[in-house]
Amino acid sequence: MAHPWIPNSHPSILREMLEAIGVSSVEELYSDVPPQVLMDPREWDSLPIGEGRPLSEVELLRRVEEVLSKNRYYTDPPPFVGGGVWPRHVPPAVKHIISRSEFLTAYTPYQAEISQGLMQALFEYQSLIAELVEMEVVNASHYDWSSAIGEAFLMASRVTRRRRVIIPETANPLHMEVARTYAYGPGISVEEVRVERDTGFIDLDDLEARNLGEAAALYVEYPSTYTGVVDENLEAAGEAIHKHGGLLIVGFEPISMSLLKPPGRLGADIAVGEGQPLGLGLNYGGPYLGIFAVKWSSRLVRQMPGRLIGMTSDAEGERAFAMILQTREQHIRRSKATSNITTNEALMAIAAAVYLSLLGPAGLREVAEASWYMSHYASKKLSNSGIESPLLSGEFIMDFTVRLPRRAREVRESLARQGILAGIPLEGFSFFTDKDLLLTVTEVHTKRHVDLLVDRLAGALGG
Amino acid sequence: MGWRQARWREPLVFELSRPGRRGSAPIAVEEDVKRAVGGLRLPEGLARDSLPELPQLSEVEVIRHFTRLSQMAYGVDNGPVPLGSCTMKYNPRAAMRLAFDSRLEALHPLQGDEHVQGVLEALYKVQEWLKHITGMDACSVHPAAGSQGELAGVLVIKRFHELRGEGWRNTIVVPDSAHGTNPASAAMAGFQVLEVPTARDGNVDMDALKAALGRDTAGLMITNPSTLGLFEENILEIARLVHEAGGLLYYDGANLNGIIGRARPGDMGFDIAHVNLHKTFSVPHGGGGPGSGPVCVKSVEVVDGVTLADLLPGPRITYDEETGLYRVQPPGRWSVGRLRAWIANTLAVLWAYVYILALGPQGLRLAGEVSVVNTNYFIKLLEGHWAYDIPYGKGRPRKHEVVVSAKPLKLETGATAEDVAKGLLDAGLYAPTIYFPLIVEEALMIEFTESETKENIEAYADRMKEIAETARKSPEEVKWWPKNTSSRRVDNVRANHPRTVTPTWRVERLRREGKLGPLR
Numbered sequence: 001m002a003h004p005w006i007p008n009s010h011p012s013i014l015r016e017m018l019e020a021i022g023v024s025s026v027e028e029l030y031s032d033v034p035p036q037v038l039m040d041p042r043e044w045d046s047l048p049i050g051e052g053r054p055l056s057e058v059e060l061l062r063r064v065e066e067v068l069s070k071n072r073y074y075t076d077p078p079p080f081v082g083g084g085v086w087p088r089h090v091p092p093a094v095k096h097i098i099s100r101s102e103f104l105t106a107y108t109p110y111q112a113e114i115s116q117g118l119m120q121a122l123f124e125y126q127s128l129i130a131e132l133v134e135m136e137v138v139n140a141s142h143y144d145w146s147s148a149i150g151e152a153f154l155m156a157s158r159v160t161r162r163r164r165v166i167i168p169e170t171a172n173p174l175h176m177e178v179a180r181t182y183a184y185g186p187g188i189s190v191e192e193v194r195v196e197r198d199t200g201f202i203d204l205d206d207l208e209a210r211n212l213g214e215a216a217a218l219y220v221e222y223p224s225t226y227t228g229v230v231d232e233n234l235e236a237a238g239e240a241i242h243k244h245g246g247l248l249i250v251g252f253e254p255i256s257m258s259l260l261k262p263p264g265r266l267g268a269d270i271a272v273g274e275g276q277p278l279g280l281g282l283n284y285g286g287p288y289l290g291i292f293a294v295k296w297s298s299r300l301v302r303q304m305p306g307r308l309i310g311m312t313s314d315a316e317g318e319r320a321f322a323m324i325l326q327t328r329e330q331h332i333r334r335s336k337a338t339s340n341i342t343t344n345e346a347l348m349a350i351a352a353a354v355y356l357s358l359l360g361p362a363g364l365r366e367v368a369e370a371s372w373y374m375s376h377y378a379s380k381k382l383s384n385s386g387i388e389s390p391l392l393s394g395e396f397i398m399d400f401t402v403r404l405p406r407r408a409r410e411v412r413e414s415l416a417r418q419g420i421l422a423g424i425p426l427e428g429f430s431f432f433t434d435k436d437l438l439l440t441v442t443e444v445h446t447k448r449h450v451d452l453l454v455d456r457l458a459g460a461l462g463g
Numbered sequence: 464m465g466w467r468q469a470r471w472r473e474p475l476v477f478e479l480s481r482p483g484r485r486g487s488a489p490i491a492v493e494e495d496v497k498r499a500v501g502g503l504r505l506p507e508g509l510a511r512d513s514l515p516e517l518p519q520l521s522e523v524e525v526i527r528h529f530t531r532l533s534q535m536a537y538g539v540d541n542g543p544v545p546l547g548s549c550t551m552k553y554n555p556r557a558a559m560r561l562a563f564d565s566r567l568e569a570l571h572p573l574q575g576d577e578h579v580q581g582v583l584e585a586l587y588k589v590q591e592w593l594k595h596i597t598g599m600d601a602c603s604v605h606p607a608a609g610s611q612g613e614l615a616g617v618l619v620i621k622r623f624h625e626l627r628g629e630g631w632r633n634t635i636v637v638p639d640s641a642h643g644t645n646p647a648s649a650a651m652a653g654f655q656v657l658e659v660p661t662a663r664d665g666n667v668d669m670d671a672l673k674a675a676l677g678r679d680t681a682g683l684m685i686t687n688p689s690t691l692g693l694f695e696e697n698i699l700e701i702a703r704l705v706h707e708a709g710g711l712l713y714y715d716g717a718n719l720n721g722i723i724g725r726a727r728p729g730d731m732g733f734d735i736a737h738v739n740l741h742k743t744f745s746v747p748h749g750g751g752g753p754g755s756g757p758v759c760v761k762s763v764e765v766v767d768g769v770t771l772a773d774l775l776p777g778p779r780i781t782y783d784e785e786t787g788l789y790r791v792q793p794p795g796r797w798s799v800g801r802l803r804a805w806i807a808n809t810l811a812v813l814w815a816y817v818y819i820l821a822l823g824p825q826g827l828r829l830a831g832e833v834s835v836v837n838t839n840y841f842i843k844l845l846e847g848h849w850a851y852d853i854p855y856g857k858g859r860p861r862k863h864e865v866v867v868s869a870k871p872l873k874l875e876t877g878a879t880a881e882d883v884a885k886g887l888l889d890a891g892l893y894a895p896t897i898y899f900p901l902i903v904e905e906a907l908m909i910e911f912t913e914s915e916t917k918e919n920i921e922a923y924a925d926r927m928k929e930i931a932e933t934a935r936k937s938p939e940e941v942k943w944w945p946k947n948t949s950s951r952r953v954d955n956v957r958a959n960h961p962r963t964v965t966p967t968w969r970v971e972r973l974r975r976e977g978k979l980g981p982l983r
Contacts, residue, residue: 003822003826003829003830005555005745005830005913005914006826006830006833006913006914007822007827007914007915007916007917008836008837008913008915008917009688009829009833009913013917014833014836016917017836017837017840017917018836020840021554021836021839021840021842021843023618023839023860026832026835026836028860029832029835029836029839029860029862030694030725030726030860031860032693032694032696032859032860033694033722033725033726034696034698034699036699036730037698037699037726037727037730037731038726039724039726039727039730041724041725041828044724044725044824044828045824045825045828046824047595047596047824048591048592048595049592049596049819049823049824049827050592050819050820050821050822050823050824051820051823052823052824053823053825054821054822054823054825054826055820055821055823056589057557057821058555060817060820060821061557061560062847063817063820064557064560064561064564064817065814066581067561067580067581067582067584067585067816068561068564068566068567068581070580070581070582070584071566071570071578071579071580071582072570072578072579072824073521073566073573074569074571074574075569078569079569079571079573079574081571081573081574083573084804085571085572085804085805087569087571090477090565090568092485093486093522093526095524095563095565096526097526097530097533097558098749099530099536099563100475100529100530100533101533101540101541102533102534102535102536102537102538102540102541103533103536103538103749103750104536104538104554104747104749104750105538105539105540105541105544105554105747105748106536106538106539106544106748106749106750106895107538107544107546107551107748107750107751108748108750108751109536109751110546110896110897111884111893111894112904112950112953113593113885113887113888113945113948113950113951113952113953114468114536114537114888114893114894114945114948114949115535115536115537115750116534116535116536116752116948116949116950117469117473117531117532117533117534117535117536117949118533118535119851120475120532120535120538120748121529121532121533121536121750122751123475123968124475124476124477124968124969125948126476126967127475127477127967127968128476128517130967130968130969130970131515131516131517131968132517134513134515134969135834135887136966136967136969136970136973136979137966137967137970138966138967140751141751141752143608143611143753143802143803143808144584144607144803144804144805145804146801146803146804147607147611147802147803149696154651163833168921172804174801174804175804177800177801177804178800178801178802178803178804179701180800181618181776181799181800181801181802182651184618184621184653184800185614185617185618185621185651185652185653185654186651186797187479187653194649196785223620223785230505230506230509232506232508232509234505234509235508237584246555247682256719257511257515258511258514258515259503259505259511260505260509260510260511261508261509261510261511261512262511262515265963275514280566281565281568281569281570282567282570282572282574283567283568283810284567284569284570284571284573284574284579284582284805284806284809285572285805285806285807285808285809286607286753286803286805286806286807286808286809286810286811286816287607287752287753287808287809287810287811288805296970296979296982298961298982298983299937301966301982305749307875308966309966310958310959310964310965310966311958311965311968311971312954312955312957312958312963312965313953313954313957314950314951314953314954315943315952315954316951318472318951319472320950320953320954321950321953322950322953322955322958324959324964324966325956325959325964325966329612329643330610330643330644330646330647331643331899332643332860333643333647334643334646334647334656335646335647335649335650335656336569336650337643337647337650339647339651340613340614340644340647340648340650340651341608341610342608342609342610342611342643342816343608343610343739343741343748343751343752343753343754343756344751344752344753345607345749345751345752345753345951346749346750346751346752346753347747347750347751347753348749348752348753349748350529350749353476353529354519354525354529355519355791357486357517357525357527357528357529358486358487358520358522359478359486359517360484360485360486360487360517360518360519360520361514361515361516361517361519362485362514362519363485363486363487363489364515364517365514366487366489366490367490369492369503370490370492372503373492373496373497373500373503374492374496376500377496377499377500380499380500381499389959394506395504395505395506399841413575416575419576421571421573424573432956443490445494447493447495447496452607
């Protein structure tokens with residue numbers, strides 16, 4: 001029987017082809033597989049794979065609906081949860097463009113001339129991010145923020161020939177788990193620097209005591225994903241690491257960059273970040289988009305991981321695009337490559353390019369400002385209702401910490417039952433207590449949503 | 464030639480900008496809110512003093528711009544993309560109904576397990592189905608791509624030896640026909656890489672392998688079928704030798720489509736295997752990603768009470784029979800850890816879920832078989848042609864792919880594998896993977912998958928022959944191909960020269976303003 005996705009699967013077509021090949025059956029084409037390994041088709045067909053049989057499209061779409069119907073969608077209000085990815089508006093135009101056949105079903109643009117539009121879109125992604133961070137070189141994407149950090153640590157170690165990196169004790173714990181996995185292979189150690197308990201800023205005295213002469217890099221989040229704080233000691237910390245010959249790696253949230261001085265002007269050598277806020281949606285874990293940028297320096301660019309698209313010209317002198325500086329990559333350099341990355345998140349990079357083109361400078365700033373206003377409104381209302389908020393005095397954009405009179409984990413559970421996803425309990429994280437909660441409010445939250453959150457929180461605490 | 468790709472000479476999005484235009488409706492913050500919090504406050508010294516130099520366009524223009532760019536791209540929906548080792552199969556639209564459903568945009572990865580059972584069940588099932596498909600004992604759908612699955616795998620190897628007190632094992636052996644990611648992943652995990660040559664019959668050179676294995680051996684990474692499309696006939700002997708030397712055997716699943724339904728890495732002696740959902744399981748490539756690279760292991764004992772399954776990266780998904788709930792299990796004590804912050808490239812895994820569900824074991828086997836028939840049919844069409852040679856393992860059936868050498872063509876006419884590639888583009892056919900594997904001169908690595916029609920396979924072979932004839936008649940003409948694509952042949956020297964290399968518009972802009980020197 002012919003299958004709709006397998007055009008040559010009709011027995012008569014297969015017979016014609018097998019005859020042309022000069023074999024009597026498909027079996028003969030597996031004649032070089034040792035018999036101990038070759039599987040009996042009947043045995044294979046009886047394995048519990050899928051439902052044990054092909055499904056019709058009617059059945060299939062019913063299963064699709066079942067998967068979708070067994071989840072709870074927190075849309076009203078949207079989750080008050082960040083942690084490195086955030087509830088953000090996804091413009092329909094973004095999803096439309098990445099659904100286009102020519103982008104969706106294309107491979108990596110190995111053949112330049114037939115992939116010009118794909119490469120221009122990726123070049124534009126690189127260029128849009130470059131303007132956002134004011135750094136000159138941006139690659140065509142990593143898997144997510146955390147793996148970009150891992151790669152940045154490896155790169156910093158190669159550039160400086162040192163094997164230690166320093167992070168603030170409040171750095172995103174999941175990101176740091178990933179970074180430590182990447183650091184494990186080459187034996188890079190990850191060491192924490194103290195953070196001031198009142199402001200949430202890096203403790204500069206403690207930083208100086210960290211034996212910076214051996215440090216490959218200092219990594220700082222901007223703003224912090226787990227305290228929300230914009231670290232006002234960032235520039236001074238950067239100067240300290242530079243003085244001792246290490247690199248400054250800034251981890252950034254892209255939408256906030258419309259309000260904040262960009263990493264390129266803070267002295268960052270490498271900037272990494274999460275592209276998820278740029279129209280990708282939450283999608284329960286991914287795909288997301290690891291952003292990776294470096295400043296214009298041969299020493300850095302030659303050690304940079306990942307694919308790069310560059311602008312050049314063609315045989316007629318017209319503008320054209322090509323993959324560039326490929327001698328860094330695995331398919332050329334094999335074990336000497338700067339990374340093993342091949343498949344990346346290209347389609348998500350295109351989504352981010354569409355998002356940034358739609359929003360423009362003013363639109364992006366409005367999103368950031370709306371997040372700032374709504375989160376500050378929430379913090380203020382919480383404070384008025386007797387909750388310690390914000391817990392740290394450092395300024396924030398959309399994430400902030402609060403201290404509840406009760407165990408945050410229990411309060412969160414109680415609100416989840418009422419349809420409200422209220423933040424991330426900070427129990428066991430850094431210097432926080434079991435009463436501390438990280439809350440997130442962005443442009444997708446309305447005043448009514450925030451009022452509801454505060455009301456329910458107060459209710460849960462009172463009862 | 465009837466085919467012609469759009470050539471819009473589309474400006475950069477920056478060049479389409481006009482001050483004041485906008486592509487998003489303004490967001491009005493409620494006045495009550497503003498009143499309650501007062502004016503926007505930013506830390507002194509860290510406020511951005513000017514807006515980023517992003518373009519200003521209306522939504523109409525943005526849609527038109529990116530639509531035109533898409534028209535200058537080429538995917539499986541446009542025609543054959545027989546890139547070897549890339550398994551560019553059709554991406555069924557039924558799967559898009561799930562993976563592109565807008566409801567999923569609201570699902571935060573920190574949402575409680577009990578409120579995301581639909582998604583967790585699907586991820587769990589893929590995890591379980593892959594066990595049977597590969598013949599392994601435990602899988603993790605955590606890695607974001609094949610390369611990340613490989614990194615996970617070599618980290619498992621590293622951890623395995625360290626836990627056994629054999630941390631001195633610092634060498635990973637790979638055949639010279641291996642994908643570049645194998646040595647790159649091994650190096651990333653801190654291993655030395657030792658390459659072993661391929662024998663003339665296409666199998667690993669067994670004498671060289673024996674000489675390479677020893678006290679330092681941590682493991683062997685190999686893909687089977689190989690990048691030559693040949694099944695490794697000595698795989699059982701290889702497994703025995705590697706295990707005898709104290710190493711683990713790693714399966715690079717990039718070529719799984721060639722044996723799916725007929726043979727399983729788990730039955731060949733492999734200890735660790737990764738699969739690419741964006742190859743074998745129809746997840747679209749998206750112009751380079753996202754993908755998904757689950758990694759699987761056999762329950763080999765590491766030390767007392769610990770097996771390779773405990774070393775898998777995570778989180779992983781478990782099923783609690785008592786409560787009937789699917790659970791997210793963070794990586795445990797022995798795990799190599801997290802490779803990305805969250806559970807998985809969820810949408811890619813959901814796509815694969817629909818694909819596997821649609822085909823069942825019978826359909827997956829059929830897909831594998833037809834991909835093999837397609838390869839060998841194509842070989843028959845090209846066999847004996849003066850311009851093309853198929854080196855290694857003469858006469859042996861290929862599996863998912865075949866590597867054709869254009870060396871005879873080059874010797875006769877001067878036309879190269881690259882010229883052949885450009886000639887194919889001109890006919891509206893995507894080119895093969897070229898100059899890979901490195902052990903074949905003027906390599907054209909071709910994988911049609913089960914998605915290609917007999918007619919297109921014939922057209923592809925015809926075009927390759929036609930290219931050879933043109934090269935013989937007018938060798939200079941082929942150097943001018945392609946003519947029908949969005950651009951002519953690109954200037955790679957200019958693209959990479961320190962004075963002209965342009966990775967972003969910002970570089971171009973600053974260079975024009977005299978603010979940027981050469982990249983050195």
